[in-house]
Amino acid sequence: MFKINSQIKNTLGNIFQAILTIFIFLIIADVILLLMGSIFPFQESNRLIIGQFDLIISIILILLLGINYFVFPNENKAKNELISLKNIIIIILSIIPFEFIFLSLFGYNMGFYPSIMLYILRISHLIALLLILRIIGSKFISFSRENGLDYGIVAITSIFIICSVLFFISEGNINPNIILYEDAIWFSLVSITTTGFGDISPVTLSGRIIAGFLMISGVSFAAFATASVAGSIVTKMREEKFTREKKIEEFNEKLLLKLDKTQKELSEIKEKLENLEKL
Numbered sequence: 001m002f003k004i005n006s007q008i009k010n011t012l013g014n015i016f017q018a019i020l021t022i023f024i025f026l027i028i029a030d031v032i033l034l035l036m037g038s039i040f041p042f043q044e045s046n047r048l049i050i051g052q053f054d055l056i057i058s059i060i061l062i063l064l065l066g067i068n069y070f071v072f073p074n075e076n077k078a079k080n081e082l083i084s085l086k087n088i089i090i091i092i093l094s095i096i097p098f099e100f101i102f103l104s105l106f107g108y109n110m111g112f113y114p115s116i117m118l119y120i121l122r123i124s125h126l127i128a129l130l131l132i133l134r135i136i137g138s139k140f141i142s143f144s145r146e147n148g149l150d151y152g153i154v155a156i157t158s159i160f161i162i163c164s165v166l167f168f169i170s171e172g173n174i175n176p177n178i179i180l181y182e183d184a185i186w187f188s189l190v191s192i193t194t195t196g197f198g199d200i201s202p203v204t205l206s207g208r209i210i211a212g213f214l215m216i217s218g219v220s221f222a223a224f225a226t227a228s229v230a231g232s233i234v235t236k237m238r239e240e241k242f243t244r245e246k247k248i249e250e251f252n253e254k255l256l257l258k259l260d261k262t263q264k265e266l267s268e269i270k271e272k273l274e275n276l277e278k279l
Helices: 006-039 044-070 076-083 085-095 098-106 112-136 138-147 149-171 181-192 205-278
Strands: none
Touching: 006 044, 006 112, 006 149, 044 085, 044 098, 044 112, 085 112, 098 112, 149 181, 149 205, 181 205
């Protein structure tokens, strides 16, 4: 294995953490899709897309875990967490795309027992994906806990799931554009991001209330996330400034001590020279 200097390694580490942050949101999206697929029946084509997406997540997860273990071996805590028996089981369950495997082997109309087995393995896969975030996203999790962003992420995710279910219940038998649960998910996504394509509009009072709540929640989360990240950046800059000033102050103190010591030594030498001259 070739050696790289600390500066390049720190740069690679920052890039790796940025990639991990993006991947964490992809894992959350994968968890939401698999969870919704466990509660509501999806179209066959959409089930295949979800399975393929979960397969991509599994492949990327294997690569990132390998990079985290082999490229950054000095992070002993993360390395020890990876090799524990409990986390090995979690990793195995998180990297196996059960949805894609079962659809490839049994097709969409699988029997009773394969369906039950897939449901159990899917739930285990979901739990493992959530637990794996603690290992690969420790820095992001600590960062989000510092500024409260973790509560915001949990809140907006819960709002998205609950509102999509309520919107499907409210509009499912009335709105001609809401035929399947996927339509409710699409409407919730469009509303919470305030995109507003207009292809689906609520026709009931409860649906309009849900849509308004989604819009307000999306705007509020965007403002909260922006303020949290900006506040964290400002706080970090202040901490770095304080650290630099403290280091400069310590350096000045050491320099003054050395100067005092040098002056004393010079005074002693001068005194000895004067005594020699007297002799």
